[in-house]
Amino acid sequence: MNSETLEASLRQLVGGSNVLAGPPGGPALVVRPGTTEAVAECLKLFHGQQAPVVALGGLTGLVHGTHTPSHYFGISTERLNKFESFDPNTRLVVVGAGTKLVAVHDFAADHDLRYGVDLGARGSCTIGGNIATNAGGNSVIRFGMTRSNVVGLEVVLSDGSILTDLRGLPKNNAGYDLKQIFIGSEGTLGVVTKALLKLSRRPAGTASVALALNHLDSALVVMEAIERACGHTLLAMEIMWNRYFEKVSTALSAEPPPLPLGHPVYLLAQVEGMDSGEQAVDSLVGALEGIDDIIDSALATTPVQESGTVRNSVREAGFVIG
Known part of the structure; x- marks a missing residue:
């Protein structure tokens, strides 16, 4: 032919x-x-x-x-973009591989839920691509990589054979977990056409903090304190060098950054409160009490503050916080 x-x-x-x-x-x-x-x-x-x-x-x-x-x-896969099914009891949704990541987030929000993988390219990247690359993103600390958020796959092999496992069994020890072989395989083993994704409960609120520190050792001390105090409510955390912080903070807005430029190291952390936004604020404030290595800090306690300062300084530019 x-x-x-x-x-x-x-x-x-x-x-x-x-x-x-x-x-x-x-x-x-x-x-x-x-x-x-x-x-x-x-x-x-x-x-x-x-x-x-x-x-x-x-x-x-x-x-x-x-x-x-x-x-x-x-x-x-751009035409494979349908939401096939949704079970509100198990919070599992089947989507086509060409579905944009932002569409999954919007769908989850419409059902008062959320999807654990988020990237700066959410408006353009697809679920199939996220699966092929095992994408990480902003909330890896809380939700893990893409493979941790995929419950089942439908895949077509190079010879046209179709493998389907979209059952979503919460407990399944029946042989090989084939979906994990395809996640992160970059399309070398087959083409993902559908995915069963797990959604989760949305928090009542979040709080974010930006910290200025003198050196990396101080940042590691602070990270350990936040992780110990906040546990599973810790959503994202990232250390940034001064040049990185300056570039990201000034590239997006003419508004002043949340902290003065020029400090050696910066740290961003975001904590969620499952019952209230105040719970998230209290967790962060409590975690930082008594730490002498912090030079300066900026606490964002409302969605507007987060989108305008700490979160916007990295997330909307597509940089990773987590």
Whole structure:
């Protein structure tokens, strides 16, 4: 089968509008199947012709993981973007791999819940891409990497075989946990088409603090004190060098940063209160009492303060806090 015949077969499978010419310097063709079965049929064709394929998600990665030479083909998940099902009792939701991360967060918020993975690229990155890269993000301390938030997967192998485990059993010791093999595999073992994600209860409020410190040892002391005092309510924590803090704080807004520039080390921490926002504030304040190494501090106790100072200084720029 030559390339023209292959293209014609792909158009017959997914429709002419869903087979696109690749961009300059990119793949020969990009195909956009709309179902798991269509993904399987496309991969069967590619497999039969021994044609190399790269799975394409939101294309927000910065390490060229989706770099596609001109003799390769791209298979995009952007049309696999549906919310398939939701169980409010187990708080489990099935989404297509092409679903944007921000859509999952919005869906969770509509049900007074939240999803544990959050990234600066949330508006563009996809769940399939997050799974392929085992994305971390802002709340790793609290929720772990992507693999900790995925309960089940549907995956298509290179020969078109479909593996499905979307049952969501909370206790399952029946053999290999196959989903963990595919999470973080960068699409080398198969193309994820659906994912069963776990959502969790939203906190009543959060509190964030930015601290200025003289040296790294002081930051480590403070981190240990916060972790010990706050336990599982600790959502995010990050040490930043002075040049990093200055760059991030000044790149986003003309407003002054939450702390003066020029200190050697800065530390950000965010704590959640499951019963009240005041609970989060009390946890943070209590954790920092009696620590002499803190030069200066800025405490954000409302969502407006957090979005305008501490949180905005890193999260909206896409930098990791956690």
